[in-house]
Amino acid sequence: MKAIIRQECKLSLKNLLIWAITVGGLGFICTLMYTSMEGEVMEMADSFSQMGAFSDAFGMSTLSIATLAGFFATEVGTVHGLGSVLFSAFLGSSMLSKEEEGHTGEFLFSLPVARWKVVAAKGITLLANLIVFTLICGIFYWLGFVCLGEEMPMKEMLRFLASMLLMNIEVASVSFLVSATAAKTRMGLGLGIALIVYVYDIMGRVVPDLKDYLFIGPFSFANASEIFAGYEVPKYSLPLAALIILGTTAAAFTFYTKKDLAS
Numbered sequence: 001m002k003a004i005i006r007q008e009c010k011l012s013l014k015n016l017l018i019w020a021i022t023v024g025g026l027g028f029i030c031t032l033m034y035t036s037m038e039g040e041v042m043e044m045a046d047s048f049s050q051m052g053a054f055s056d057a058f059g060m061s062t063l064s065i066a067t068l069a070g071f072f073a074t075e076v077g078t079v080h081g082l083g084s085v086l087f088s089a090f091l092g093s094s095m096l097s098k099e100e101e102g103h104t105g106e107f108l109f110s111l112p113v114a115r116w117k118v119v120a121a122k123g124i125t126l127l128a129n130l131i132v133f134t135l136i137c138g139i140f141y142w143l144g145f146v147c148l149g150e151e152m153p154m155k156e157m158l159r160f161l162a163s164m165l166l167m168n169i170e171v172a173s174v175s176f177l178v179s180a181t182a183a184k185t186r187m188g189l190g191l192g193i194a195l196i197v198y199v200y201d202i203m204g205r206v207v208p209d210l211k212d213y214l215f216i217g218p219f220s221f222a223n224a225s226e227i228f229a230g231y232e233v234p235k236y237s238l239p240l241a242a243l244i245i246l247g248t249t250a251a252a253f254t255f256y257t258k259k260d261l262a263s
Contacts (some may be wrong), residue, residue: 001113004121005128012091012129019090020133023083024140027076028093031144034071050070055244068150069228072141073160077224078138080164084218085194085218091129092175095122096256115257123249126172134165156228163227167218170241171197173248180252182258215240 096119109151138161145152175190201219214220215237 001117001121005125008125016129019087020136024137026079028140028144030075030223032170043053069153072226073224084168085171088172089175089190089194092172093179093187094128096179097185119256121254130168160227161220167222170218170245173245177252180256
């Protein structure tokens with residue numbers, strides 16, 4: 001099992017670094033842009049906060065983009081949220097199905113390792129990648145504040161990164177289940193799931209009838225603007241996220257240990 005985890009970590013290292021450096025680097029650049037745009041942002045802050053549905057969708061009515069914290073939450077929060085959820089879906093949707101699609105299952109399942117241990121090893125690798133991804137991005141964001149000579153709001157930043165990590169785990173667990181049930185990598189389906197939850201959150205903040213059901217989507221507890229503004233987490237969002245993670249993970253184990261694998 002340890003050998004499988006080491007091998008999977010090696011195989012996923014390149015993708016991990018590409019995604020983490022890209023998302024974290026974009027966030028770092030956006031943070032540095034605040035200084036050059038500070039004057040213009042202050043002039044536009046009131047206008048942006050009064051743009052109705054657009055302001056609600058991207059958190060500009062919650063926080064003022066004239067402050068660094070508000071600018072970070074609305075700009076970098078959007079970049080990290082979308083980039084990280086796509087990475088989670090990308091990684092999770094291929095973690096198990098690639099063995100069948102790449103015809104490496106013949107070797108893997110000839111080893112004296114129970115099939116449930118293979119699933120567990122893949123799941124641990126997936127979780128480790130998400131944690132490292134979050135840490136790398138967090139370092140980039142910290143460097144952005146350091147370069148600007150500003151003090152990072154540590155409490156809000158840690159809550160932001162922890163919430164994003166939980167959201168990524170939820171999306172990855174759903175994609176992991178997709179990977180467990182499919183004989184071929186369903187990358188499109190996994191990325192589609194990620195985009196659906198992102199668009200659902202935007203629509204829920206714009207359409208009044210959907211606002212009471214925002215807790216269904218993982219972005220409900222990982223909205224950067226609400227986190228930096230000190231808002232409370234919606235009542236049912238975290239229990240529902242935990243239920244989805246546990247349920248999809250258990251289902252992935254059940255399906256994969258019983259299915260007939262293509263060689």
